Amino acid sequence: SQQGEEDPQALSIQEGENATMNCSYKTSINNLQWYRQNSGRGLVHLILIRSNEREKHSGRLRVTLDTSKKSSSLLITASRAADTASYFCATDAESSSNTGKLIFGQGTTLQVKP
Amino acid sequence: EAQVTQNPRYLITVTGKKLTVTCSQNMNHEYMSWYRQDPGLGLRQIYYSMNVEVTDKGDVPEGYKVSRKEKRNFPLILESPSPNQTSLYFCASSLGGWGYEQYFGPGTRLTVT
Numbered sequence: 001s002q003q004g005e006e007d008p009q010a011l012s013i014q015e016g017e018n019a020t021m022n023c024s025y026k027t028s029i030n031n032l033q034w035y036r037q038n039s040g041r042g043l044v045h046l047i048l049i050r051s052n053e054r055e056k057h058s059g060r061l062r063v064t065l066d067t068s069k070k071s072s073s074l075l076i077t078a079s080r081a082a083d084t085a086s087y088f089c090a091t092d093a094e095s096s097s098n099t100g101k102l103i104f105g106q107g108t109t110l111q112v113k114p
Numbered sequence: 115e116a117q118v119t120q121n122p123r124y125l126i127t128v129t130g131k132k133l134t135v136t137c138s139q140n141m142n143h144e145y146m147s148w149y150r151q152d153p154g155l156g157l158r159q160i161y162y163s164m165n166v167e168v169t170d171k172g173d174v175p176e177g178y179k180v181s182r183k184e185k186r187n188f189p190l191i192l193e194s195p196s197p198n199q200t201s202l203y204f205c206a207s208s209l210g211g212w213g214y215e216q217y218f219g220p221g222t223r224l225t226v227t
Contacts, residue, residue, distance in 0.1 A: 030212050030213065031212055031213050033215065033216075035218075040202070040221065040223075041220060041221060042118075042204060042218035042219055042220045042221055043157075043204065043206075043216075043218040044218070045215035045216065045217070048213070048214075048215055050213070088156075088157070092211075092212040100145050100147070100162060100164065100208070100210065100211025100212055100214075101147070101159050101162060101172060101173075101211075102159070102216065104149075104156050104157040104158075105156060106154075106156045107156065
């Protein structure tokens with residue numbers, strides 16, 4: 001079952017611009033995470049935000065979470081060519097059984113042009 | 115260096131020939147899992163393990179087996195591979211279940227002809 005849906009599917013910007021990606025999900029969650037994947041490679045964890053948090057920062061990354069709208073956004077400021085990658089949100093599903101399973105969205109492909 | 119390793123990285127095989135993809139982590143993580151990634155379908159969990167000798171099915175377990183005899187290793191076994199198992203496979207590990215970041219291996223690209 002698909003929980004997270006990213007929007008847009010693809011995004012192309014110039015170096016130095018900001019990039020915003022959105023994620024919507026369907027059921028209540030405990031946590032939401034964002035991951036980056038360079039082409040054909042393993043995913044790298046970026047940030048985890050808990051359901052009782054509204055905003056979190058890490059370097060040039062800012063993540064917001066709106067549990068009433070069941071949505072999250074990832075903002076990358078002052079983008080660099082090295083930020084070119086696919087970005088995924090991943091959620092767990094609030095439940096009494098902690099299976100640890102993450103449900104990934106389809107991802108947003110970001111291209112940053114030099 | 116903390117890492118998750120997978121072997122092989124690339125594999126081309128034929129239908130029905132049993133194969134094993136190994137996964138090992140050096141972070142003493144309790145939780146390990148396998149995902150497959152397919153275009154248009156995203157990442158889907160195959161199996162997971164909360165600890166040694168404890169494994170359970172994810173969303174797409176059909177055609178796969180796993181075992182967790184040691185904490186560091188979590189091999190994925192395809193007893194009789196079929197072409198619909200052609201995919202990019204990732205192993206991941208974390209300290210626990212929810213609320214922990216997952217560390218992913220580099221991936222294994224499997225082609226079954």
